[in-house]
Amino acid sequence: MGGWTAADIPDLHGRRAIVTGANSGIGYHTALQLARRGAAVVLACRSAERGQAAYDRVTAAVPDGDVTLGSLDLADLGSVRAFAARHSGAPLDILVNNAGVMALPRRTTADGFEMQFGTNHLGHFALTGLLLPALLAASAPRVVTVTSGLAWMGRMRFDDLQGERRYWKWAAYGQAKLANLIFTKELARREPGLLSVAAHPGYAATNLQHAGPRMEGNKLMDRAVAFGNVLIAQPATAGALPSLYAATAPGVQNGACYGPRGLQTRGAPAKVVMPPQAAKPELGRRLWEVSESLTGVTYAAPANP
Template sequence: MSGWTAAKIPDLSGRRAIVTGANSGIGFHTALELARHGASVVLACRSMERGQRAHDQIMTEVPAGEVAVAPLDLADLASVRSFAEAQGTAPLDVLVNNAGVMALPHRTTADGFEMQFGTNHLGHFALTGLLLPALLAASAPRVVTVTSGFAFAGRLRFDDLQWEKRYRKWGAYAQSKFANLVYAKELDRRVPDLLSVAAHPGFAATNLQGAGPKMAGKRLEEKAAAFGNAVVAQSAAGGALPSLYAATAPGVEGGACYGPRLAQWRGAPTEVFVNPAAGKTELGRRLWEVSEDLTGVTYEVGAKG
């Protein structure tokens, strides 16, 4: 696994992939490399304008690529259902649950969920469940759910998942990323014939870090985020490598998490240590049941084994 780069991605001709949040950052570079190696890729983006710009840039680099843009707002379950319906049940080989928001001022989704939990976890939970027939129609489907190092600090506040009592933006973010990790493990336990893994980018330079401070009008925090991206972070292309490894490499283990090998900060992807609580079966079961109740999406499959 040492030294793995995007050049080691196998030929993906004949494979179909969907990447959420593919218009920028690690999502863009994930979609670009999947297309470069032959996959048919759908860029699932909230903004069709930004999605089209990403599409055009990918086509410039991969003129023979098979790339499409489709509207998806993970903060609106009606949009998630419309997207899944439009995608149909043609075999889907790879789903990368990449899109996310980070450390926002308090906001709620169209369905009344706290924005970070609603977008980062519940939106992707619903999307994956609705796309399950297409995934299970593929010969060896994979679902990659992008988490974060902040999952180490996360816990599931079942008494206040929506942070209605006292909102803390970083606590809510950590909860959503921990939920991503718990979900990835539980999905692998529950769904036969599907490989579910998690990935995290380390510290990668994207627009995610500055979005929250910008929304809150906190100029100093916004400048600090820009400085960190410029001086400390690895590139967005480097941050995409764990997702690409999880989506394409042989030997990937279900329920595992892949991240940068250098202190989980930067470098080539490897399997990484995560918050051990994420693997607790009772926690996974409880999150799954709550997510079904909140989204109205039920996965019609039996457990593995």
């Protein structure tokens, strides 16, 4: 098939990276490959048990690597602030906003936000803002925000962002993933000192697809997801390649999105087309203002010395 692979990742010694949701799936393989190429990597994980298991696997695979396990729950702004305070003391070269939830029955975060919008967008918005001084202290920082092809079905419902009046799990997921793209574009406009790029994995076999059916007790859908993951999806190792490309490859364009080329379901990473809504500056400004208001996080760059 050809194309860019993990073997093309440049040497990353001397660079520091944080990957959210690094305990499994795409996040795990993103963190593993960054560590293999010499980056100092923080595995930012919600579950201490699953995070420790991922840490053990990465350190076994890269015994001379510089790997740290960090506790981060993106559905709790207190946890986000605590994590950022612990990990903002040194320049940060790469932040991969990877963690997410998909198509859940309506739940709320610790701060009362709808879970998908709160975790996938607001948690990462807050984390990126709190880590911004560390990012801007690096020589060539990148922020990679992981979206989904289902962003194309998304619509920003500013009159009901939290799905309080009407909730459909797939519409809420599409909105959150579209918000990831709008955030990527707006961050690129506001912070020229870093590269803000998006990535989507195509259809990759991970645990993400199982969460919703299992929370609903829908065994038939859970089996259908397992069937699709085996017969149709590409492995998580391949699904991580767009994130790795966006995080490390030369020539990556600010504000662009990278995913599987062609039909965008599987294959080598390439620049891909975004939904037109993602590029609208008025949507970017509005989402930014709402996000600052909801999270209490503003993007204040450090003063020049």
